Amino acid sequence: MGFPISRCTCSSCGKVEPGWIWSPRRMYQLEHGVRIAVNYCYGWCSSCDGIQHVEDLTMADAMASLRRLSTSLRSASTRRGWFTRKVVRRSFHKLDDGSSIAHETSTADLHEMGEVIESAYERINFLLSRTTPPRCLKCGSQNLSRLTVVVDSETGETQGWKHHGCDGVFLISVIGHWNLGASKVRLVYDHDGVFSHEEPGASER
Numbered sequence: 001m002g003f004p005i006s007r008c009t010c011s012s013c014g015k016v017e018p019g020w021i022w023s024p025r026r027m028y029q030l031e032h033g034v035r036i037a038v039n040y041c042y043g044w045c046s047s048c049d050g051i052q053h054v055e056d057l058t059m060a061d062a063m064a065s066l067r068r069l070s071t072s073l074r075s076a077s078t079r080r081g082w083f084t085r086k087v088v089r090r091s092f093h094k095l096d097d098g099s100s101i102a103h104e105t106s107t108a109d110l111h112e113m114g115e116v117i118e119s120a121y122e123r124i125n126f127l128l129s130r131t132t133p134p135r136c137l138k139c140g141s142q143n144l145s146r147l148t149v150v151v152d153s154e155t156g157e158t159q160g161w162k163h164h165g166c167d168g169v170f171l172i173s174v175i176g177h178w179n180l181g182a183s184k185v186r187l188v189y190d191h192d193g194v195f196s197h198e199e200p201g202a203s204e205r
């Protein structure tokens with residue numbers, strides 16, 4: 001399969017745009033050596049005059065990961081608990097979809113939960129200190145707006161994006177697939193979303 005090669009065409013004015021855009025790995029370089037992933041969404045950049053990846057500065061991701069963790073922890077019920085060197089306890093968790101899983105919590109799991117909280121903390125901390133508006137990740141312009149997803153009212157399927165400043169909808173069509181290897185580069189941005197430099201990133205996803 002690979003990454004879809006797509007094209008989107010405006011249903012009203014006929015403008016053609018590339019559709020989904022493949023993204024290399026992007027990181028913010030913050031103070032004290034902290035690095036966090038750049039979250040992005042699709043936006044209309046007036047400087048590029050087209051659809052681009054733009055910074056997503058909402059807390060949605062961080063809140064969702066905290067909510068998932070708290071749902072799991074709050075639903076935990078111990079049927080038999082014992083302490084050994086590795087297993088802290090066996091507990092039963094409810095998932096978001098209503099199903100339950102049995103889980104033997106080891107120290108490593110607790111560390112993993114700690115990492116979820118830590119990374120949500122770092123993102124929220126970054127977002128609270130970030131005062132400048134989102135930038136286009138291609139050209140750095142702040143002259144942009146997020147694209148609104150248009151959903152078919154009957155089927156509930158995503159049709160495409162509203163064309164900014166036009167009545168039409170960009171309808172997405174997949175025209176092929178592109179087989180991608182691991183990303184060879186990593187793009188580094190500063191705290192304000194200004195592109196800093198590129199570095200080799202083949203060892204990480």
Ligand SMILES: [Zn+2]
Nearest residue numbers: 010013163166
């Ligand atoms: Zn249009």
Ligand SMILES: [Zn+2]
Nearest residue numbers: 045048136139
């Ligand atoms: Zn741009």
